[in-house]
Amino acid sequence: MMRNTNKVKKGQKMRKERKINNENKILKNFEDLSSSISSLETKVAKLTNVLEKIERANAFEQTMQKRAKVEQQLEQTEQSEQTLGKVSDTGKSLNGSNMQKIRGRSRELLTLLINEGFHTYAEISKKMNISESRARAYITELKGNFNVPIKQVRDPEGYKIGIDISFVDRILSAAK
Numbered sequence: 798m799m800r801n802t803n804k805v806k807k808g809q810k811m812r813k814e815r816k817i818n819n820e821n822k823i824l825k826n827f828e829d830l831s832s833s834i835s836s837l838e839t840k841v842a843k844l845t846n847v848l849e850k851i852e853r854a855n856a857f858e859q860t861m862q863k864r865a866k867v868e869q870q871l872e873q874t875e876q877s878e879q880t881l882g883k884v885s886d887t888g889k890s891l892n893g894s895n896m897q898k899i900r901g902r903s904r905e906l907l908t909l910l911i912n913e914g915f916h917t918y919a920e921i922s923k924k925m926n927i928s929e930s931r932a933r934a935y936i937t938e939l940k941g942n943f944n945v946p947i948k949q950v951r952d953p954e955g956y957k958i959g960i961d962i963s964f965v966d967r968i969l970s971a972a973k
Contacts, residue, residue, distance in 0.1 A: 902925065902931075906925065906932070906939065907945065909925065916957060917957055918932045921936075946963075
């Protein structure tokens with residue numbers, strides 16, 4: 798019986814040791830996981846920081862592109878205004894109109910049509926960020942109030958509006 802008792806005690810002791818070993822392994826695994834999670838959190842924070850920097854750089858680049866586009870449009874407008882101003886300064890009246898009276902969006906539309914040729918009303922409204930009906934009104938104003946010779950041609954995309962080339966030639970020759 799003594800042997801059985803020793804065997805039982807020995808078995809209990811071995812089970813306790815295995816249980817302790819298992820608990821130690823679990824604790825070690827938990828500590829390893831905790832350090833891995835901590836390391837991952839650090840890496841995620843670094844990646845987030847990098848992504849924020851990239852996002853700020855992209856936003857800055859987009860801002861710079863928009864600024865360059867606006868500056869280019871302003872430069873084109875100024876060049877066209879200078880050309881139109883020279884025409885008026887020479888005292889030449891094209892079709893009885895005084896070109897310096899054309900202001901604001903009408904002048905912007907005139908510049909667009911001179912520089913870029915024929916457009917549909919939809920294209921004009923998109924480029925000028927206005928409605929199509931407003932684009933039609935500006936075209937009518939250029940025709941009616943300033944005697945700008947507007948041409949309308951049929952195209953597969955629809956009707957395209959532009960300025961008669963002889964008018965553009967007169968503006969350019971008067972500017973020289």
